[in-house]
Amino acid sequence: EPEVTQTPSHQVTQMGQEVILRCVPISNHLYFYWYRQILGQKVEFLVSFYNNEISEKSEIFDDQFSVERPDGSNFTLKIRSTKLEDSAMYFCASALEGGGPYEQYFGPGTRLTVT
Amino acid sequence: SQKIEQNSEALNIQEGKTATLTCNYTNYSPAYLQWYRQDPGRGPVFLLLIRENEKEKRKERLKVTFDTTLKQSLFHITASQPADSATYLCAFLPTDGNEKLTFGTGTRLTIIP
Numbered sequence: 001e002p003e004v005t006q007t008p009s010h011q012v013t014q015m016g017q018e019v020i021l022r023c024v025p026i027s028n029h030l031y032f033y034w035y036r037q038i039l040g041q042k043v044e045f046l047v048s049f050y051n052n053e054i055s056e057k058s059e060i061f062d063d064q065f066s067v068e069r070p071d072g073s074n075f076t077l078k079i080r081s082t083k084l085e086d087s088a089m090y091f092c093a094s095a096l097e098g099g100g101p102y103e104q105y106f107g108p109g110t111r112l113t114v115t
Numbered sequence: 116s117q118k119i120e121q122n123s124e125a126l127n128i129q130e131g132k133t134a135t136l137t138c139n140y141t142n143y144s145p146a147y148l149q150w151y152r153q154d155p156g157r158g159p160v161f162l163l164l165i166r167e168n169e170k171e172k173r174k175e176r177l178k179v180t181f182d183t184t185l186k187q188s189l190f191h192i193t194a195s196q197p198a199d200s201a202t203y204l205c206a207f208l209p210t211d212g213n214e215k216l217t218f219g220t221g222t223r224l225t226i227i228p
């Protein structure tokens with residue numbers, strides 16, 4: 001069964017450093033998402049991406065964040081200058097279609113630890 | 116402000132019984148409501164979706180109801196098994212068709228053998 005993959009599974013970085021989290025969505029999916037989950041808290045939407053542009057973003061997704069689909073398979077989330085409060089589990093998700101009743105397939109997540 | 120609340124942080128149910136989880140929302144008119152399962156250290160896994168004009172949806176041992184008057188969804192697992200132990204999340208897509216899937220805090224369900 002096709003699945004969303006994410007690398008690395010765990011990333012440790014120092015405050016102020018840039019990190020890039022990588023995702024490979026399911027191959028025929030067209031809609032891509034990033035979510036984060038701070039330990040013990042709820043899953044929070046960050047951004048949705050379709051047709052090579054951001055379609056929706058939350059208040060969390062400020063200028064420090066950016067997303068890119070550099071080729072036909074990868075989808076990346078970059079945090080330009082990490083802060084301690086960016087420590088969280090980051091989930092990538094993809095869907096065949098968006099804006100409606102379509103299930104999102106989540107990856108296993110990348111645990112980001114900012115020290 | 117919009118709120119999604121799952122009433123119990125944790126729920127313990129005897130194996131074989133029906134587990135019922137609750138999701139309430141305020142200041143919101145969701146078009147679609149989804150239920151996900153999340154195991155520790157893993158991403159959410161989609162279980163069921165119900166539309167605002169549907170009262171009930173079933174899939175194997177799972178049943179979801181959606182009451183737009185009470186602003187509530189109930190999620191039932193019948194004949195519960197220890198393997199059903201996980202955190203269950205409700206999530207909403209708003210009526211205006213945007214893609215911002217908004218999650219509740221989750222209920223940690225433990226099925227006791």
